[in-house]
Amino acid sequence: xxxxxxxxxxxxxxxxxxxxxxxxxxxxxxxxxxxxxxxxxxxxxxxxxxxxxxxxxxxxxxxxxxxxxxxxxxxxxxxxxxxxxxxxxxxxxxxxxxxxxxxxxxxxxxxxxxxxxxxxxxxxxxxxxxxxxxxxxxxxxxxxxxxxxxxxxxxxxxxxxxxxxxxxxxxxxxxxxxxxxxxxxxxxxxxxxxxxxxxxxxxxxxxxx
Amino acid sequence: xxxxxxxxxxxxxxxxxxxxxxxxxxxxxxxxxxxxxxxxxxxxxxxxxxxxxxxxxxxxxxxxxxxxxxxxxxxxxxxxxxxxxxxxxxxxxxxxxxxxxxxxxxxxxxxxxxxxxxxxxxx
Numbered sequence: 001x002x003x004x005x006x007x008x009x010x011x012x013x014x015x016x017x018x019x020x021x022x023x024x025x026x027x028x029x030x031x032x033x034x035x036x037x038x039x040x041x042x043x044x045x046x047x048x049x050x051x052x053x054x055x056x057x058x059x060x061x062x063x064x065x066x067x068x069x070x071x072x073x074x075x076x077x078x079x080x081x082x083x084x085x086x087x088x089x090x091x092x093x094x095x096x097x098x099x100x101x102x103x104x105x106x107x108x109x110x111x112x113x114x115x116x117x118x119x120x121x122x123x124x125x126x127x128x129x130x131x132x133x134x135x136x137x138x139x140x141x142x143x144x145x146x147x148x149x150x151x152x153x154x155x156x157x158x159x160x161x162x163x164x165x166x167x168x169x170x171x172x173x174x175x176x177x178x179x180x181x182x183x184x185x186x187x188x189x190x191x192x193x194x195x196x197x198x199x200x201x202x203x204x205x206x207x208x209x
Numbered sequence: 210x211x212x213x214x215x216x217x218x219x220x221x222x223x224x225x226x227x228x229x230x231x232x233x234x235x236x237x238x239x240x241x242x243x244x245x246x247x248x249x250x251x252x253x254x255x256x257x258x259x260x261x262x263x264x265x266x267x268x269x270x271x272x273x274x275x276x277x278x279x280x281x282x283x284x285x286x287x288x289x290x291x292x293x294x295x296x297x298x299x300x301x302x303x304x305x306x307x308x309x310x311x312x313x314x315x316x317x318x319x320x321x322x323x324x325x326x327x328x329x330x331x332x
Contacts (some may be wrong), residue, residue: 091252092265092308109261116256123249143316145269149252152245 008158020071023209026129028122028154030146031058031088034166035136038192039065039085045198046070051085057101059115061087064125074202079209085123087118089146104117126153131160131208138165138189139172142181151182160208163187164201168192212240212299220247224254227305231266232258236306241299242270248298267315271321 027035030098036054043051052065065085072079093115098108113199136142142165156160165178169191179187188204190197215223224247230237245249255265291301304314304323315322 064252089252089254090265091268093256094264094308095261096264116259119256120253123253126249136309141315141317145248145267145314145316146252148270149245149248153249156245 001163002187009093009161011151020050022080022082024128024130025205026084026086026125026132027135028086028126028150029088029135030140030144031090032056033088033140034064034192035088035135036061036085038133038135038164038166038190039067039083041192041195041198042072042083043067043070046072051083057098057103058086059093059111059118060088061085062114062118063087064118064121072205074199074206077206081208084125084129086122087115089122089150090115091146093119108178123153126157126159129159131162131205132163133205135164135166135192136178138167138175138178138200139170142178147181151185161185162204162208164192165189166192169196210237210239215239216241218251218288220244223247224251228254228258228266231305231307231317232263234307234310236304236311239303239305242301242303251277262309264308267308267311267314268303269316269321270301270303272301311321 027039029035034054037050039051040054043049047067047070048112051067052061054060062088067083067085070081070083072081093112094104095108095112098111099105103111134147134150134154136147151161151163163178163182165173165175165187167173168175168189173189175187175189178189186204186207188197188201190201215226218226223243226237227237228251244330251266259265304321305321306314310326310327313322313324313325315324
């Protein structure tokens with residue numbers, strides 16, 4: 001209740017004084033959905049540099065990464081963002097899963113330990129973002145509890161959300177399924193890796209702020 | 210776990226009980242659902258307790274009243290909202306299990322598949 005009131009007052013004051021010069025844009029989602037790939041694409045487009053390393057091995061991002069002063073233009077508008085890339089949220093982390101990616105036991109255990117801390121950190125950061133891009137892998141089932149928990153928590157905090165159905169370049173991609181799962185939110189299909197629909201993505205982001 | 214059994218518990222107690230049961234390799238069928246912040250806290254607490262033997266949890270919330278693409282009449286929606294407001298969200302069913310046993314819970318969205326791991330013991 002207090003959080004909601006605080007969020008409402010913040011929004012009201014910011015609107016009143018048009019104070020929000022920098023928007024904290026968070027990237028949330030399950031592991032391997034393409035959060036860092038999308039954050040990298042944005043940073044490459046507007047800063048000419050990457051944000052972090054992306055990998056096919058889950059939990060590559062295990063710490064919050066922040067890129068400040070990313071000025072994005074869409075049409076005639078220009079906004080200043082702090083981009084916050086978060087570790088993928090999961091309910092389970094089994095070090096044995098990393099062994100399948102040719103890691104040693106020590107490496108796998110270390111990665112698992114860091115990943116658990118990353119998930120905790122990502123959840124804590126929910127209170128520090130203004131707008132959230134929920135990045136989902138459009139080839140996966142969107143009804144996973146992690147997705148529903150993330151979106152439920154954003155709704156409870158009254159944070160504007162854009163759902164990105166990533167990896168639309170893949171044949172197994174089912175954007176309609178993502179749209180059906182979250183009918184109350186805007187959904188945009190993109191391929192962060194190939195840069196497909198990125199202009200449309202920027203337009204959707206500007207609609208949220 | 211009936212609704213009455215957990216509804217009046219503090220979040221801390223509720224989550225402690227859930228994790229205690231799942232760590233005993235048991236699957237919980239809970240009447241009702243956790244609040245959004247409780248679900249997030251459950252994930253946080255689970256992460257802080259992960260060890261070699263406890264890899265986390267799988268959980269899923271289903272609403273048996275939900276009929277997929279079928280349109281729910283307004284009167285039913287209203288009746289359910291009043292029911293939920295006065296008696297709590299008892300219609301929901303939450304399934305929580307240890308990840309070492311419950312490999313995956315697939316929700317699709319009107320049915321669920323509970324995929325169980327075959328005996329997995331670690332040395």
